[in-house]
Amino acid sequence: MFDENWRTAAHSYALALHPQSLTLLDEVGLASELIPQGRKITQVALYDGERREHVVKLDRAGGRYPFVLVLPQSAFETALEERLEARKVKVHWNHRVHEIRPAADSVTLLLARLQKETRGYPIAHTEWVVGKEYPLQCSFVIGADGYNSFTRRSLDLGYADLGGRLLLSVFEFETPAELPDEVRVVLNPENTNVLWPMADGRCRWSFQLAADHADALTLRRLHSLLETRAPWFKPLPDELHWSSVVQFEHRLAERFGKGRVWLAGDAAHLTDPVGAQSMNAGLIEAHTLARSLFEVARDGASDDILDDYGIDRSREWKRLLGLGATLPASESATPWVNERRHRILASLPATGGELDGLLGQLGLKLAG
Ligand SMILES: Cc1cc2nc3c(=O)[nH]c(=O)nc-3n(C[C@H](O)[C@H](O)[C@H](O)COP(=O)(O)OP(=O)(O)OC[C@H]3O[C@@H](n4cnc5c(N)ncnc54)[C@H](O)[C@@H]3O)c2cc1C
Numbered sequence: 249m250f251d252e253n254w255r256t257a258a259h260s261y262a263l264a265l266h267p268q269s270l271t272l273l274d275e276v277g278l279a280s281e282l283i284p285q286g287r288k289i290t291q292v293a294l295y296d297g298e299r300r301e302h303v304v305k306l307d308r309a310g311g312r313y314p315f316v317l318v319l320p321q322s323a324f325e326t327a328l329e330e331r332l333e334a335r336k337v338k339v340h341w342n343h344r345v346h347e348i349r350p351a352a353d354s355v356t357l358l359l360a361r362l363q364k365e366t367r368g369y370p371i372a373h374t375e376w377v378v379g380k381e382y383p384l385q386c387s388f389v390i391g392a393d394g395y396n397s398f399t400r401r402s403l404d405l406g407y408a409d410l411g412g413r414l415l416l417s418v419f420e421f422e423t424p425a426e427l428p429d430e431v432r433v434v435l436n437p438e439n440t441n442v443l444w445p446m447a448d449g450r451c452r453w454s455f456q457l458a459a460d461h462a463d464a465l466t467l468r469r470l471h472s473l474l475e476t477r478a479p480w481f482k483p484l485p486d487e488l489h490w491s492s493v494v495q496f497e498h499r500l501a502e503r504f505g506k507g508r509v510w511l512a513g514d515a516a517h518l519t520d521p522v523g524a525q526s527m528n529a530g531l532i533e534a535h536t537l538a539r540s541l542f543e544v545a546r547d548g549a550s551d552d553i554l555d556d557y558g559i560d561r562s563r564e565w566k567r568l569l570g571l572g573a574t575l576p577a578s579e580s581a582t583p584w585v586n587e588r589r590h591r592i593l594a595s596l597p598a599t600g601g602e603l604d605g606l607l608g609q610l611g612l613k614l615a616g
Contacts, residue, residue: 249337250359261321262290262527263444263452264597267306269528270313278331279313286328287447288321288429292596292606295434297320298480301584302610303430304596308606316431316597318446321527326339342522348389348402348509355508357384369394388541389509394461394536395499397515405511406502410569414440414496414520417459418469422486433522433595434478435588440595441477450489453478454521457493465491480574496520500565505556510537517565520594525568529599533561565589567616568599580611 265273265282268478273279284345292304307314329339347358363379366372386543391399402409427445434441439456455473457463471484501516513530536557543549567574570590577586585592596606607614 249269249332250340250345250357252342252362253297254341254362262521262524262525263318263446263605264397264528265317265319265321265324266524266528266597266599266602267309267311267315268598268600268602269318269531272531273310273434278327278332282319282324282327283317284324284450285447286317287445288315289431289445289597290315291509292428293428293432294595295432297477298435301317301435302358302582304606304609305607310611315429316524318444318549320446332571333390335506344378345398346394346481348391348399350389350507351508355386355389357386357389359381359384367538373533387508389508390534390537390541391505391514391515392512392530393515395514397511397516399500399505399509400511401517403509405505407499408502410498410500410571412498413459415456415459415461416454416496416521417463417465417473418454418492418494419465419488420446420450420452420490421470421488423451423483423485424449425451425482426453428552431597432478433592435591435595436477439477439522440522442474442595443478443481463493465493483508494521498569500562500569503553504533504561506558510554510557512537512549518558518559520568522595523597525594525597526600528597529561529564529568530598533557536560563616564600567614568593568603572616575612575614577602578611578613582611585610585612588606602604 260358265455270279292305294302306316306390332358342362344360344362345357346360349356360378360454361380362376364374366374391397393399432443441456442454444452455477461580465468467488474481474484497518499518501511504516505511512533514526517526540553540557543553544551570593575589575593596603598606
């Protein structure tokens with residue numbers, strides 16, 4: 249495994265692991281290790297301003313993990329790396345993939361090892377420079393290299409911007425409020441706002457901003473957002489732990505790869521962060537690809553299973569991104585739900601069949 253960064257994520261970022269992800273992590277004994285570090289969330293409450301409109305239960309489908317686990321992405325990635333190390337799989341940090349040359353029976357990567365170089369006197373400044381370049385021949389390549397994926401660009405695959413950007417101010421802080429084990433999604437007519445309770449008495453609030461709005465990330469600004477958009481949230485915090493402004497886009501790669509080079513995660517899709525669908529779907533993709541590659545390389549299975557992977561994932565993401573009439577208004581849903589059905593779709597912490605079950609509780613049915 250190669251990554252151009254020098255270490256795992258340093259912040260929370262995506263903070264929710266879906267039940268399906270926990271089931272996958274159970275295969276490598278990680279679920280039981282992670283659960284005590286996080287917070288279990290058993291329902292999603294949908295609000296309109298101060299009005300509580302609907303509750304979606306996450307435990308209706310049963311299963312071994314009838315909850316979403318709130319765990320900072322940084323803690324999750326660290327645990328993954330430790331588990332890889334224990335299995336003698338090394339993550340080569342500071343290694344950038346410079347070139348991908350696919351051939352009929354193998355793929356050659358050109359790798360650049362990055363190293364720190366400090367220059368200047370009396371004011372020194374440090375930058376990462378290429379220390380050594382070398383080729384590596386592989387049977388297959390999985391590009392899980394994020395939204396600006398070099399792998400996707402090397403394959404010359406389009407990454408259409410589907411519109412519907414979401415600009416969010418994100419704040420994490422400690423709170424003495426006794427928050428129940430639920431994520432609260434406030435779907436106001438003009439903005440979406442989300443409260444995630446976290447472990448250790450912390451919580452994360454995300455507030456949608458008007459497009460291209462440069463927002464201050466101060467305590468004062470947080471108080472004003474809470475007072476106007478969630479006046480029921482008390483007491484107001486007196487210290488911030490972390491804050492950020494992030495823009496989320498909706499994008500889908502033209503395809504999920506071809507031949508011996510395949511994509512997983514943000515390299516192939518982007519969506520709103522509210523339901524943490526992108527990272528969790530990425531885990532499913534990495535799992536499916538790893539299993540399929542194993543079957544092709546070890547058991548001599550037909551390459552068709554890789555093409556099937558691409559077809560399945562494109563179909564699922566077209567559903568998730570509401571492309572075409574995939575979420576028609578429903579007679580059994582309330583007018584409030586129907587009006588917000590596309591926003592609700594991206595706000596529920598699930599994908600695939602689990603998402604269908606959650607939408608069903610609101611009388612919605614995802615086609616496709
Ligand atoms: C501030 C912030 C807040 C977020 N909040 C949420 C949230 O609340 N909910 C949610 O669902 N999602 C959220 N996200 C998005 C979430 O972090 C991503 O969906 C998730 O990290 C995607 O994982 P990935 O492995 O596909 O890509 P990434 O995490 O982007 O990882 C890609 C990796 O590829 C490496 N790489 C790239 N190019 C190369 C190359 N040429 N050679 C070698 N390595 C390379 C990078 O160094 C990086 O480590 C947030 C993101 C940010 C930045």
